[in-house]
Amino acid sequence: MKQSVTLSSKVDTAKSTLGATLARLTARVHSRRSLRTRSRKQWVILSGKGGTGKTTVTAALAHLAAREHQLVLADADVDAANLELLLSPTVVEEHEYVDGKVAAIDPQLCTGCGECAEVCRFGAIVAEGLNYRVDPTACGGCAACRYHCPAKAISMVDSPTGRWFRSETKLGPLFHARLYAGQESSGRLVTQVKQNARLLATEVGADLLLIDGPPGIGCPVIAATSGANLAILVAEPSVSGVHDLERILSTTRHFGVPAVVCVNKADINPAQTAQVKALCATQQVPLVGAIPFDTTVVEAMVHRQPVTQYRSSPAAVALQALWRDLEPWLEAETEQGPDRHAGRHV
Ligand code: SF4
Numbered sequence: 527m528k529q530s531v532t533l534s535s536k537v538d539t540a541k542s543t544l545g546a547t548l549a550r551l552t553a554r555v556h557s558r559r560s561l562r563t564r565s566r567k568q569w570v571i572l573s574g575k576g577g578t579g580k581t582t583v584t585a586a587l588a589h590l591a592a593r594e595h596q597l598v599l600a601d602a603d604v605d606a607a608n609l610e611l612l613l614s615p616t617v618v619e620e621h622e623y624v625d626g627k628v629a630a631i632d633p634q635l636c637t638g639c640g641e642c643a644e645v646c647r648f649g650a651i652v653a654e655g656l657n658y659r660v661d662p663t664a665c666g667g668c669a670a671c672r673y674h675c676p677a678k679a680i681s682m683v684d685s686p687t688g689r690w691f692r693s694e695t696k697l698g699p700l701f702h703a704r705l706y707a708g709q710e711s712s713g714r715l716v717t718q719v720k721q722n723a724r725l726l727a728t729e730v731g732a733d734l735l736l737i738d739g740p741p742g743i744g745c746p747v748i749a750a751t752s753g754a755n756l757a758i759l760v761a762e763p764s765v766s767g768v769h770d771l772e773r774i775l776s777t778t779r780h781f782g783v784p785a786v787v788c789v790n791k792a793d794i795n796p797a798q799t800a801q802v803k804a805l806c807a808t809q810q811v812p813l814v815g816a817i818p819f820d821t822t823v824v825e826a827m828v829h830r831q832p833v834t835q836y837r838s839s840p841a842a843v844a845l846q847a848l849w850r851d852l853e854p855w856l857e858a859e860t861e862q863g864p865d866r867h868a869g870r871h872v
Pocket residue numbers: 631635636637638639640641642643658674675676677678679680
């Protein structure tokens with residue numbers, strides 16, 4: 527009898543352990559499902575060149591999105607980061623960015639033979655009387671001089687090219703960077719900024735990582751665009767603006783990133799706005815916004831605020847309409863967006 531009670535109690539214990547394990551596994555599966563189905567998107571705002579109003583659009587979208595969604599922001603324009611000018615961030619982390627090595631001459635060991643200057647194809651070794659020194663801004667880091675120096679006076683040292691920051695803003699954390707003067711634009715620094723922003727977005731479960739992209743179509747733009755779910759292209763209504771839009775469209779298409787277009791200052795040149803519209807129609811790209819010229823944009827910049835703070839200004843009204851068109855992309859299950867033809871085509 528005693529034996530059967532013990533056995534029955536063991537069975538009960540096993541059942542309850544199994545039940546608890548199953549409950550844990552079920553909870554884990556549900557949690558993974560909810561992670562999978564949760565919309566977590568990466569949008570990049572681009573333009574074929576600078577000065578089209580890209581940062582104005584980014585700050586406005588961030589301001590509107592932050593009312594209902596958790597955001598992480600990244601300013602990928604490391605040559606001229608200016609999203610920070612509109613969002614008044616408080617820096618909470620600051621790091622030096624090291625991009626490779628440059629040569630350095632130890633004057634104590636250098637005999638002044640000049641062999642390094644002869645071998646350097648970048649003209650980075652400067653003779654100053656009998657002394658030689660390296661111009662770090664010209665050095666390509668090839669280390670040829672180091673191998674040729676008979677006095678072993680040259681070593682390769684870290685080359686800091688800028689700094690990156692993590693800041694807090696009212697709209698969410700912001701990652702941004704600054705290249706040191708004279709440094710070439712660095713796609714690698716853009717990647718660093720973006721990766722840090724992505725890591726934090728994943729960690730905190732942010733709904734949207736919004737990236738203010740660099741101008742142009744070069745390496746930094748590619749670094750900012752890779753992995754994005756949507757590119758919002760800000761076009762300028764001018765002959766060169768249409769050409770720039772064409773170039774950036776071919777870039778986003780090449781990397782398989784869906785794009786939508788909005789025209790800034792659309793009313794200052796209706797003929798070229800019509801050209802943008804025609805290009806979008808030909809390339810089957812949704813034209814989702816037309817922002818009118820509005821002096822409030824400058825006023826907002828002076829006061830370091832997104833223009834959408836001035837709710838009834840013409841630009842803010844247009845940007846609110848743009849956000850209403852874009853918001854469904856945030857919930858879209860497919861990379862093609864909520865509907866290939868969704869949006870208020872303007
Ligand atoms: S090769 Fe070496 S020793 Fe000769 S000048 Fe250059 S650093 Fe000095």
